[in-house]
Amino acid sequence: MADLAVALRERLGFCLRVARSSVPHREAGNGLWLEGRAPLGSVVALYPGVVYSSEQYRFIPGYPAIDKGNSYIVGRYDGAVIDAKPWGAGDPAG
Known part of the structure; x- marks a missing residue:
């Protein structure tokens, strides 16, 4: 994965990485960071x-x-709101 990040940064001028969020909240998990x-x-x-x-x-679902x-x-x-849960089909009513 590190090789891909290096290749992307060389070709595009940036790459993305997931790291601890800088949001000062106990439930803030990871964030997406742009390098470059x-x-x-x-x-x-x-x-x-x-x-x-x-x-x-x-x-x-779950509203x-x-x-x-x-x-x-x-x-x-x-x-x-975007629901990107990788399983299920969203609202069963269509």
Whole structure:
């Protein structure tokens, strides 16, 4: 994995690594860190999953306790929530 990071950094000017979060909270686990420099507006990562707008929150499995047992829930800057849990099909109602 270290060889891949070196190759990416040489080719793209940056690479990503997972390390302890700098968020000062007892439940803050790991964070994603960029090493090097990425041009403004660059896509540096993709986070695939089921995207729920605020109007669709009630369809998130486990609603309203959507993060219970699911560490793959991520909130976006626009209020949308991404559920990237690698199993299951999202809302069974479709």
